[in-house]
Amino acid sequence: MISPSPPAPRPGFFLSLKWKALLLSSIALILMTGALVTINHIELHNQFEQRRLELQNQYARQAQGLLDQSDQRLRQWSTIIASMLDIRVAFEQSREVRMIAEIERLAPILGLDMGLQSILLVSATGQHLTVHGLDENSEGGVALREATRRVMTTETPTSLIDCVDTCLQYSIVPILGTGGVLVVGVSLADVVLDFQRVAGIDLGLIVEQPQPRSHDDGKRWLPQWGAQVVALGNPQVNMEILRMAAVNTLTDTVREPIYVDANRREYEVRLFPLTGFGEGEGAYLAIIADISDAIARIRVAFQRNITLGVFGLALSELMLLGILWAPMSRLRHAADKLPWLATGAFAKVREAISDMRLTHFIRDEVDVLNDIAIAVSFQLEALNVEVANRTRDLSERMKEITQQRNFVTHILETAQAIILTQDRNNAILTINPYGQTISGYSLQELQGRPFVTLLAEEGIDSICEQLAELVVGTREHIEEERDLFCKDHSLSNIVWQHSRLRGHAEGTPVILSVGMDITARKKAELQLAWLADHDPLTGLYNRRRFTQELNDAVAAARRYRYSSALLFVDLDQFKYINDTSGHHAGDRLLQRLGALLPAILREVDVIGRLGGDEFAVILNRTTADEAVQVTRKILAHICEIEFQVDERVHKLSASIGIALFPEHSANIEDLLARADLAMYQVKESGRGGWHLLSIEDQSQRRMSERVFWKQRVEHALKEDRFLLYAQPILRIRDHVISHYEVLLRMRGDDGEISGPAQFIEVAERSGLIHSIDRMVVSEAIRHQVVAKEQGWRLFLTVNLSAHAFNNPDLLGYLKQLLQDTQIDPQQLVFEITETAALADLTAAHRLMKAINDLGCHFALDDFGTGFSSFYYLKTLPFKFIKIDGSFINKLGERRDDQILVKGIGEIARGFGKKTIAEQVEDEESFSRLAEYNIDYAQGYYIGRPVPITRILEENQRAVSHGLQLSINEKSV
Numbered sequence: 001m002i003s004p005s006p007p008a009p010r011p012g013f014f015l016s017l018k019w020k021a022l023l024l025s026s027i028a029l030i031l032m033t034g035a036l037v038t039i040n041h042i043e044l045h046n047q048f049e050q051r052r053l054e055l056q057n058q059y060a061r062q063a064q065g066l067l068d069q070s071d072q073r074l075r076q077w078s079t080i081i082a083s084m085l086d087i088r089v090a091f092e093q094s095r096e097v098r099m100i101a102e103i104e105r106l107a108p109i110l111g112l113d114m115g116l117q118s119i120l121l122v123s124a125t126g127q128h129l130t131v132h133g134l135d136e137n138s139e140g141g142v143a144l145r146e147a148t149r150r151v152m153t154t155e156t157p158t159s160l161i162d163c164v165d166t167c168l169q170y171s172i173v174p175i176l177g178t179g180g181v182l183v184v185g186v187s188l189a190d191v192v193l194d195f196q197r198v199a200g201i202d203l204g205l206i207v208e209q210p211q212p213r214s215h216d217d218g219k220r221w222l223p224q225w226g227a228q229v230v231a232l233g234n235p236q237v238n239m240e241i242l243r244m245a246a247v248n249t250l251t252d253t254v255r256e257p258i259y260v261d262a263n264r265r266e267y268e269v270r271l272f273p274l275t276g277f278g279e280g281e282g283a284y285l286a287i288i289a290d291i292s293d294a295i296a297r298i299r300v301a302f303q304r305n306i307t308l309g310v311f312g313l314a315l316s317e318l319m320l321l322g323i324l325w326a327p328m329s330r331l332r333h334a335a336d337k338l339p340w341l342a343t344g345a346f347a348k349v350r351e352a353i354s355d356m357r358l359t360h361f362i363r364d365e366v367d368v369l370n371d372i373a374i375a376v377s378f379q380l381e382a383l384n385v386e387v388a389n390r391t392r393d394l395s396e397r398m399k400e401i402t403q404q405r406n407f408v409t410h411i412l413e414t415a416q417a418i419i420l421t422q423d424r425n426n427a428i429l430t431i432n433p434y435g436q437t438i439s440g441y442s443l444q445e446l447q448g449r450p451f452v453t454l455l456a457e458e459g460i461d462s463i464c465e466q467l468a469e470l471v472v473g474t475r476e477h478i479e480e481e482r483d484l485f486c487k488d489h490s491l492s493n494i495v496w497q498h499s500r501l502r503g504h505a506e507g508t509p510v511i512l513s514v515g516m517d518i519t520a521r522k523k524a525e526l527q528l529a530w531l532a533d534h535d536p537l538t539g540l541y542n543r544r545r546f547t548q549e550l551n552d553a554v555a556a557a558r559r560y561r562y563s564s565a566l567l568f569v570d571l572d573q574f575k576y577i578n579d580t581s582g583h584h585a586g587d588r589l590l591q592r593l594g595a596l597l598p599a600i601l602r603e604v605d606v607i608g609r610l611g612g613d614e615f616a617v618i619l620n621r622t623t624a625d626e627a628v629q630v631t632r633k634i635l636a637h638i639c640e641i642e643f644q645v646d647e648r649v650h651k652l653s654a655s656i657g658i659a660l661f662p663e664h665s666a667n668i669e670d671l672l673a674r675a676d677l678a679m680y681q682v683k684e685s686g687r688g689g690w691h692l693l694s695i696e697d698q699s700q701r702r703m704s705e706r707v708f709w710k711q712r713v714e715h716a717l718k719e720d721r722f723l724l725y726a727q728p729i730l731r732i733r734d735h736v737i738s739h740y741e742v743l744l745r746m747r748g749d750d751g752e753i754s755g756p757a758q759f760i761e762v763a764e765r766s767g768l769i770h771s772i773d774r775m776v777v778s779e780a781i782r783h784q785v786v787a788k789e790q791g792w793r794l795f796l797t798v799n800l801s802a803h804a805f806n807n808p809d810l811l812g813y814l815k816q817l818l819q820d821t822q823i824d825p826q827q828l829v830f831e832i833t834e835t836a837a838l839a840d841l842t843a844a845h846r847l848m849k850a851i852n853d854l855g856c857h858f859a860l861d862d863f864g865t866g867f868s869s870f871y872y873l874k875t876l877p878f879k880f881i882k883i884d885g886s887f888i889n890k891l892g893e894r895r896d897d898q899i900l901v902k903g904i905g906e907i908a909r910g911f912g913k914k915t916i917a918e919q920v921e922d923e924e925s926f927s928r929l930a931e932y933n934i935d936y937a938q939g940y941y942i943g944r945p946v947p948i949t950r951i952l953e954e955n956q957r958a959v960s961h962g963l964q965l966s967i968n969e970k971s972v
Helices: 017-088 095-113 140-154 188-199 235-245 292-343 346-357 365-414 433-439 460-472 519-533 543-560 574-581 583-600 624-639 668-684 700-719 760-766 769-790 802-806 810-821 834-839 841-854 869-875 895-910 923-931 948-960
Strands: 118-122 128-132 158-162 168-175 180-187 202-208 227-232 258-262 265-274 283-290 418-422 428-431 477-485 491-500 511-517 564-571 606-611 614-619 642-645 648-651 654-661 690-692 722-731 736-747 796-799 828-833 857-863 880-883 914-917
Touching: 017 095, 017 158, 017 168, 017 180, 017 188, 017 265, 017 283, 017 292, 095 118, 095 128, 095 180, 118 140, 140 158, 140 168, 140 180, 168 188, 180 188, 188 202, 188 227, 202 235, 227 235, 227 283, 235 258, 235 265, 235 283, 265 292, 292 346, 292 365, 346 365, 418 433, 428 433, 460 477, 460 491, 460 511, 491 519, 519 543, 543 564, 543 606, 543 614, 543 654, 543 668, 564 624, 564 668, 574 583, 574 648, 583 606, 583 614, 583 624, 583 642, 583 841, 606 802, 614 624, 624 654, 624 690, 654 668, 668 690, 668 760, 700 736, 700 760, 700 769, 722 769, 722 948, 736 769, 736 948, 760 769, 769 796, 769 802, 769 810, 769 828, 769 948, 802 828, 802 841, 810 841, 828 841, 841 857, 880 895, 895 914, 895 923
Parallel strands: 654 690, 736 796, 796 828, 828 857, 857 880, 880 914
Antiparallel strands: 118 128, 118 180, 158 168, 168 180, 202 227, 202 283, 258 265, 265 283, 418 428, 418 511, 477 491, 491 511, 564 614, 564 654, 606 614, 642 648, 722 736
């Protein structure tokens, strides 16, 4: 049983439970101790402030009572004095004189004994009869005179406290019977200072005034409060304290404590309003108390509480740690052993826990946990056995389910097809990633969207009806081709397969839709259709399509009895341009000519490229004179072409043959051959002109010969009269026959054997060469299969015609043959000539690379005969070069051939190519080749061509006698 791997431990710092408990209890105790200490400190501070407030309120009441008492006493004194004045003058005629004299007599006594500072006697007319200690011109005199007049009017005693100049308490009483008024005053400063001495605290009397008094230079003026300090105990210290306390306005400060630090001491200042002062005047009693000692005691108590709290906390933590240490250690020990249960070590867990249970006598929760752990270990062990048994039973079933699920998932994720499901309302439920990629929509964008909205609008009603039939069950399957409208507004060609699923519930899949994207195939079909009819280099019709057009034109000309013309155009010295300037220059020239011809001809005229530098034109409804005129026009435009490559300028010319149809022939092959013959008449007469074929033309004999050989080629293909001969190729270094070159022969009706020189040109011009190429490749591989069955590997080189590069079917045909026969592709070497490669170098390079990718190799035949042979060494992907026989057959006699062959061998080795010498006819040439390190030799000296069937028969006889032909089993 394969157990699931345990989950990885969560990241984080490990902290034991005992430390967590200790930490949490510490936090709780710290918070509790801190709260108690803080509450105690706040309570002490509040009690202190409450006590201070009660005490100061008591002082304020006592001060106010003292003022009231002073006012009452002053009234009593003033009333007694007024009564004394009234009694003494009751029998005198001159009352005012007597009263003045009496006041003057009593004034010193009253000042010394009773502390009176001001005495004023006012007559009934308001005249001041006598004044003691009072400035009549002061601002305070105004208030006093006003109070005096009011008493004279009402004859009711009154009191007044005036603090404008000096703070005095006045008592104003009427003198009955005289209409006069007696005013006496005492200083409040004395009252305040007497109270300070009795109470033992610093007091001050503060009076609101709009501006400071002029006589004290503002020393006792408090500008922030707009008040004057009229009386103050210990003024040197307390005046500075009051200035520091005067921060806010006086109204905001009344009855609120103000704490001031001065001279390293702490003071409390409180202001209490006083009554009994004049209108417009506010008077306040300032109590200044030194609270430094009390605050210090509160701080000491606070520090003592903190110390006791910290000590209690530490003691509690130590006790808690002592209680938790042992059980937590046992719990940790058990926790360390429990993971062993996951590994199946049940007995080991029980043993470890049982040993731990014997170390103490008092049971606790940890022991209960250990007992449970042991019981769980037995249960898990039994469960583990049961799970293992059930797992074995289910493993095969799970494996099948997993394979099915993986298969379905793999199909959905990797299948190159659109797979989606629809509900009964045709809303999309799911779609695979490939479908999202093709449509451009995400799964979220498609879920719930009607499927038909993704389709092109054409025929949308029809598919809706069909899907409805699929939902209700009248149909089980729908197949159709319909375009998909993608998110980027493009259309994709899709072949849809809609199938009905067995779903009935709402929201469950009802339809499974599978779509195959055939957009690329459609484009490829269009491209292949175009390539099947057009030459890819020039864009003109190719030989096949041109032949069809010519056949239609000939049939129309015969049916409607009009004349048309066929022009056969062949460029002059095109091979020279390719050799001197490279195949790219030749391709550009052909493209330029392909653009020129349609520009100068009619739209009804048909233009085609037959191959290489050969073009053909069909001039419909044209007389001979008109055909000649058009031909001259074409030649004139071609002669105007100057083609510059690097510093070399090429001037172009062409040879054009003209054949009329149906006059000259109504057969397509004959007509092409006649136009070709007419073109060759121009070539033979000097090039750069035209020739109109006539009925009396002597070239008819060559035409007949070509038609004869064309018929023989067709007959040979049909009757299987082509034969494959093989000529051995010897590896020089070990004198071993490494492979054979396949040579084509044709057997006539009388059994005569014809070589390729007699029929290849006709086959190329008639288009039969493609069939010959296919036949040769097929027969060569068939013979290799026979050799394989005999037990040996037969290496063959097969010649390909120049037209093989324009055969789009050859590559696919070769690939299919190799796949069907399972022949090693390295056993095949294909030969092409320089002339064939030069005709269309681009097509040659493309075909060679494709065949090389299959595993086959290429050999370049007739090397050294072209202008740019060495250019092909680095351009074309071949493995072998076959040195042309013209350099080999007289190698022992010609010094220049020896130098060339030796140089070709060295250059080929530098490029990593193998060299094969052709036409080796004697021993001397063979020895020279060995001396020059040429790799292979071929010729009559090595062996003459023989039917390949004979080689197979000889090998079969050798095998039957226990021998083997000298064939290298390794790749050449």
